[in-house]
Amino acid sequence: MSGFETIVMYLGMSLLAILGMLLISHLLGPFRPKPRKATTYECGVPLLDPSAKRYSVKYFLVGVLFLVFDLETVLIYPIAAKFKDLAQLGWGGFLEIFVFVAVLLAGLLYAIEKRAIDWD
Amino acid sequence: MDLQYSFSLAKLWSICGAQVIMLLSGLVLLFVEIFYKGKSPERRLSTIGWLTTIAMALALGHVCNKEWNLDEVVFMGAFSMEKFSAFLVAVVLMAGIMASILSIGYLKNNKIYRTEYFLLLAFAVYGTIAFVQAVDLLMIFITLEIMSLGIYCLAAFLRDDRLSLEGSLKYFLIGSFGSAFLLFGIVLIYGFTGEINLTKISSVLARAPFQHPMVLVALAMIMVGLMFKISMVPFHMWAPDVYEGSPSVVTGFMATAVKAAAIGVFIKVMAVGFGPVLSLSGQPEFYANALLGALGAYWKPILWWISLLTMFFGNLIAVNQRNVKRMLAYSSIAHAGYMTLGILASNDMGRMGVLFYLFAYTIMNIGAFGVIYCLDGQERHAQTLEDYRGLGYKYPGLSFLISLFLVAMAGLPPTAGFIGKFYVFAAAIRSGYLLLAALGILTSVIGAYYYLRVVYMLYMKDPVREISIPGVSVSTAVILIAAALAVIYLGILPQGLTDVADAAQKTLSLVF
Numbered sequence: 001m002s003g004f005e006t007i008v009m010y011l012g013m014s015l016l017a018i019l020g021m022l023l024i025s026h027l028l029g030p031f032r033p034k035p036r037k038a039t040t041y042e043c044g045v046p047l048l049d050p051s052a053k054r055y056s057v058k059y060f061l062v063g064v065l066f067l068v069f070d071l072e073t074v075l076i077y078p079i080a081a082k083f084k085d086l087a088q089l090g091w092g093g094f095l096e097i098f099v100f101v102a103v104l105l106a107g108l109l110y111a112i113e114k115r116a117i118d119w120d
Numbered sequence: 121m122d123l124q125y126s127f128s129l130a131k132l133w134s135i136c137g138a139q140v141i142m143l144l145s146g147l148v149l150l151f152v153e154i155f156y157k158g159k160s161p162e163r164r165l166s167t168i169g170w171l172t173t174i175a176m177a178l179a180l181g182h183v184c185n186k187e188w189n190l191d192e193v194v195f196m197g198a199f200s201m202e203k204f205s206a207f208l209v210a211v212v213l214m215a216g217i218m219a220s221i222l223s224i225g226y227l228k229n230n231k232i233y234r235t236e237y238f239l240l241l242a243f244a245v246y247g248t249i250a251f252v253q254a255v256d257l258l259m260i261f262i263t264l265e266i267m268s269l270g271i272y273c274l275a276a277f278l279r280d281d282r283l284s285l286e287g288s289l290k291y292f293l294i295g296s297f298g299s300a301f302l303l304f305g306i307v308l309i310y311g312f313t314g315e316i317n318l319t320k321i322s323s324v325l326a327r328a329p330f331q332h333p334m335v336l337v338a339l340a341m342i343m344v345g346l347m348f349k350i351s352m353v354p355f356h357m358w359a360p361d362v363y364e365g366s367p368s369v370v371t372g373f374m375a376t377a378v379k380a381a382a383i384g385v386f387i388k389v390m391a392v393g394f395g396p397v398l399s400l401s402g403q404p405e406f407y408a409n410a411l412l413g414a415l416g417a418y419w420k421p422i423l424w425w426i427s428l429l430t431m432f433f434g435n436l437i438a439v440n441q442r443n444v445k446r447m448l449a450y451s452s453i454a455h456a457g458y459m460t461l462g463i464l465a466s467n468d469m470g471r472m473g474v475l476f477y478l479f480a481y482t483i484m485n486i487g488a489f490g491v492i493y494c495l496d497g498q499e500r501h502a503q504t505l506e507d508y509r510g511l512g513y514k515y516p517g518l519s520f521l522i523s524l525f526l527v528a529m530a531g532l533p534p535t536a537g538f539i540g541k542f543y544v545f546a547a548a549i550r551s552g553y554l555l556l557a558a559l560g561i562l563t564s565v566i567g568a569y570y571y572l573r574v575v576y577m578l579y580m581k582d583p584v585r586e587i588s589i590p591g592v593s594v595s596t597a598v599i600l601i602a603a604a605l606a607v608i609y610l611g612i613l614p615q616g617l618t619d620v621a622d623a624a625q626k627t628l629s630l631v632f
Binding site: 003004007092095102103106107109110113114 | 128129143147150151153154155311
């Protein structure tokens with residue numbers, strides 16, 4: 001299991017950290033529950049409600065569009081970290097990022113033209 | 121970034137040309153879809169449908185126009201294009217072209233004028249091509265998701281129809297479940313070898329003890345992930361509901377292109393990634409050696425049982441179905457079982473047989489679903505066995521075509537289905553799987569019962585209710601007749617295609 005000790009240690013440490021944080025906030029924090037504060041998510045859709053009810057499709061549309069840009073950021077970050085290696089590829093590296101962003105841009109334009117982010 | 125792979129546009133074009141064409145035309149279609157208003161919804165629908173078809177035809181031209189025996193077949197360690205991939209890409213594009221032409225008529229029949237359909241189809245085809253070409257486990261996963269997302273949306277395209285939505289949701293949930301298996305397998309193999317490229321994995325495995333439990337678990341996980349897509353038996357639960365619920369043409373596409381791609385990747389992963397002993401000994405050994413690799417001892421017994429279960433389960437349950445689409449869903453599970461037999465045989469003839477079978481199966485299955493949509497008129501209007509009673513005299517052309525496709529699927533000569541089954545079973549017998557081949561032939565006899573029952577209903581029963589279908593468009597008729605001719609032609613003169621398939625499977629080793 002070479003190399004996996006580190007992962008096990010990492011997992012153990014993160015578990016300890018989580019438990020520690022929960023414990024400390026339990027010991028130190030004031031406890032004044034309100035119904036709204038007791039829900040799982042502070043924002044977004046209510047957790048428990050009748051399944052057959054009207055809901056805002058816009059909310060999910062915005063959610064999906066946000067996801068696209070979230071992922072874009074996540075995928076472009078590693079390029080910054082490896083920029084020196086990438087620069088040796090010359091235009092190839094630029095082209096790769098360009099294609100990636102261009103595809104996303106086309107999707108965004110499509111979404112705008114389809115009035116996905118118009119509010120009424 | 122690994123700099124040993126040099127980037128060049130020319131290489132990108134020569135190896136991933138089909139993908140580039142599909143991606144670019146998909147992006148162009150996005151804007152055509154927005155800005156092109158058209159004279160009437162029908163005109164708009166058929167224009168965008170034909171544009172999609174032309175894009176796929178261009179991509180097919182790029183694939184077929186080249187002799188794929190270059191020395192360098194791998195692009196940046198991510199995609200490869202040797203004859204094996206080229207063959208599968210051609211099959212996928214052929215399925216895509218047939219599906220998109222049939223879709224025009226299908227959508228008109230159902231009075232659906234939302235043209236997003238063709239965008240989804242184009243991107244699904246793009247994902248499928250990339251999936252077939254990928255030689256990097258991470259790329260395999262990403263492209264699998266691109267392919268699947270397109271298909272999930274297409275499955276739900278009849279959005280006022282409960283069965284369609286139900287099928288799509290089931291496909292999405294179970295597909296994600298299957299992808300999770302695949303991804304977990306990839307993670308384990310990456311943890312063990314530190315590589316995600318198939319050839320590098322095999323060279324690391326050749327140095328390391330490949331019987332390590334982690335490798336075996338990873339192998340099992342990756343196999344399970346792909347088996348979900350192929351719908352082999354313990355992982356087939358989604359198939360009947362999804363195939364019944366989806367629009368008929370989409371069902372045809374996902375029963376053929378997705379299955380062909382998943383089987384191709386399955387063979388590729390098994391032969392290239394998990395063939396450690398072979399990669400040490402080099403290419404000539406690969407040709408001579410009948411086995412896919414030293415890990416064969418671990419996966420072959422499992423695949424033996426899965427193949428048997430898939431063939432029996434698919435064929436036996438199909439007997440009990442009243443809905444023709446659902447029956448074909450179970451039959452497609454059974455066909456996956458026959459193809460598994462060819463993978464299991466893992467000799468030249470077996471792999472060639474699988475490729476031939478995939479080609480023939482694609483033609484006859486999309487053809488059958490094409491006829492089903494024509495007889496249906498509007499989706500779920502007439503697709504049970506009772507509805508098919510006596511149609512043979514009212515609609516002789518369509519009835520003859522579906523009879524031909526079903527006879528071909530049953531594996532009767534002189535059709536392509538017979539030749540495909542013959543090669544697969546012969547390869548299995550040659551590799552010593554005599555019992556399995558015998559049982560397989562037994563199940564295909566069961567299969568003949570329910571295929572021929574449809575023909576019996578068409579010609580020998582009196583109709584119980586009036587079925588009237590709208591006219592069949594010329595393009596649909598041309599596709600169906602071409603498919604029928606191909607099925608017969610390949611049944612009588614299979615030599616051309618078997619030569620191509622044989623050349624294709626021999627080039628698997630070029631990925632190294």
